[in-house]
Amino acid sequence: xxxxxxxxxxxxxxxxxxxxxxxxxxxxxxxxxxxxxxxxxxxxxxxxxxxxxxxxxxxxxxxxxxxxxxxxxxxxxxxxxxxxxxxxxxxxxxxxxxxxxxxxxxxxxxxxxxxxxxxxxxxxxxxxxxxxxxxxxxxxxxxxxxxxxxxxxxxxxxxxxxxxxxxxxxxxxxxxxx
Amino acid sequence: xxxxxxxxxxxxxxxxxxxxxxxxxxxxxxxxxxxxxxxxxxxxxxxxxxxxxxxxxxxxxxxxxxxxxxxxxxxxxxxxxxxxxxxxxxxxxxxxxxxxxxxxxxxxxxxxxxxxxxxxxxxxxxxxxxxxxxxxxxxxxxxxxxxxxxxxxxxxxxxxxxxxxxxxxxxxxxxxxxxxxxxxxxxxxxxxxxxxxxxxxxxxxxxxxxxxxxxxxxxxxxxxxxxxxxxxxxxxxxxxxxxxxxxxxxxxxxxxxxxxxxx
Numbered sequence: 317x318x319x320x321x322x323x324x325x326x327x328x329x330x331x332x333x334x335x336x337x338x339x340x341x342x343x344x345x346x347x348x349x350x351x352x353x354x355x356x357x358x359x360x361x362x363x364x365x366x367x368x369x370x371x372x373x374x375x376x377x378x379x380x381x382x383x384x385x386x387x388x389x390x391x392x393x394x395x396x397x398x399x400x401x402x403x404x405x406x407x408x409x410x411x412x413x414x415x416x417x418x419x420x421x422x423x424x425x426x427x428x429x430x431x432x433x434x435x436x437x438x439x440x441x442x443x444x445x446x447x448x449x450x451x452x453x454x455x456x457x458x459x460x461x462x463x464x465x466x467x468x469x470x471x472x473x474x475x476x477x478x479x480x481x482x483x484x485x486x487x488x489x490x491x492x493x494x
Numbered sequence: 495x496x497x498x499x500x501x502x503x504x505x506x507x508x509x510x511x512x513x514x515x516x517x518x519x520x521x522x523x524x525x526x527x528x529x530x531x532x533x534x535x536x537x538x539x540x541x542x543x544x545x546x547x548x549x550x551x552x553x554x555x556x557x558x559x560x561x562x563x564x565x566x567x568x569x570x571x572x573x574x575x576x577x578x579x580x581x582x583x584x585x586x587x588x589x590x591x592x593x594x595x596x597x598x599x600x601x602x603x604x605x606x607x608x609x610x611x612x613x614x615x616x617x618x619x620x621x622x623x624x625x626x627x628x629x630x631x632x633x634x635x636x637x638x639x640x641x642x643x644x645x646x647x648x649x650x651x652x653x654x655x656x657x658x659x660x661x662x663x664x665x666x667x668x669x670x671x672x673x674x675x676x677x678x679x680x681x682x683x684x685x686x687x688x689x690x691x692x693x694x695x696x697x698x699x700x701x702x703x704x705x706x707x708x709x710x711x712x713x714x715x716x717x718x719x720x721x722x723x724x725x726x727x728x729x730x731x732x733x734x735x736x737x738x739x740x741x742x743x744x745x746x747x748x749x750x751x752x753x754x755x756x757x
Contacts, residue, residue: 318509327501340611352578355535359558
């Protein structure tokens with residue numbers, strides 16, 4: 317076992333030193349394991365996990381978007397149905413109101429007609445009564461005239477005069493009545 | 495003026511009764527690079543923020559993501575487990591090449607031993623994968639394809655594979671450094687020639703002014719650009735070879751499809 321230090325010794329320019337090769341291999345292997353553990357694997361893992369996270373986010377966002385679209389569709393549908401329903405209700409109410417209106421009008425018409433009828437009947441009755449009264453008074457008159465005639469001795473002229481008188485008085489009476 | 499182009503300096507040797515170990519510049523470079531990379535990696539990944547990455551974390555994540563994408567597109571999704579190895583190889587290669595630019599260390603990849611070691615490591619993985627996937631018989635039978643006559647050729651190409659990889663990487667980096675050295679020498683000679691009209695005492699003191707500028711530009715190409723390209727090529731070849739040895743699990747897929755259909 318010896319140890320020798322050289323001050324001015326060079327290897328050949330194109331030559332192979334087996335021990336240098338061994339060193340190179342050792343370095344390569346050590347560097348490989350260290351760099352794999354220290355550099356490549358953690359960085360690659362980080363890139364992959366980030367990619368995964370981004371993919372997951374995109375996926376979630378897409379899913380949310382799809383869900384929202386479905387919901388939107390659903391709500392639009394619902395809104396449409398609600399609109400239709402409200403329209404229906406309004407229409408129904410309108411129709412009912414119209415029916416009611418017509419009914420009321422009809423009723424009012426009927427009532428008015430009835431009132432008119434009654435009034436007419438009353439008028440008729442009144443008329444009849446008036447006629448009857450007139451008839452009564454005429455008969456009274458006739459009787460009173462007759463009694464007067466009987467009280468007096470009546471001659472032809474007197475008779476006629478009486479009737480004229482009477483009629484004229486009646487006319488006066490009528491006039492005054494009017 | 496003499497220019498010496500030599501291999502890595504040998505600092506000391508440990509002699510044992512059976513063999514002697516030369517500890518060279520490359521050994522120190524490798525050690526330093528490994529330590530520096532591990533420490534950097536430790537500090538870079540100490541605080542990882544999932545929600546709000548900032549600063550260097552973004553760069554690190556981008557780089558790691560690119561690595562995994564490249565591995566997936568070159569070797570297929572089933573071979574993604576090799577990504578850390580490819581990344582380690584790439585980082586090692588780049589750092590070991592670029593550290594030569596500091597002037598404090600000699601590029602480790604300018605030593606054939608290192609590139610050959612890496613290439614042989616790739617070959618070892620390829621062979622292991624082939625034996626695991628096709629069995630020893632299938633692995634050996636692969637040499638006789640497409641016809642038995644091709645066997646020697648196949649064996650030669652199998653040996654040539656790591657050799658060509660190693661020499662390509664080594665040659666580019668070492669050649670770059672040789673070129674840089676030569677250009678430096680030429681430029682300082684030119685400077686000397688320009689100052690030769692001055693009295694000798696003064697000329698000796700003048701700095702070789704021409705060495706500022708052009709070597710920097712050359713260095714950007716030969717060290718920086720070439721360093722990255724060679725590291726990339728080396729990693730890409732490794733990916734292709736390992737990917738070939740680990741074909742996608744076609745049969746399993748077909749079976750699972752059939753099962754799905756029958757279900």
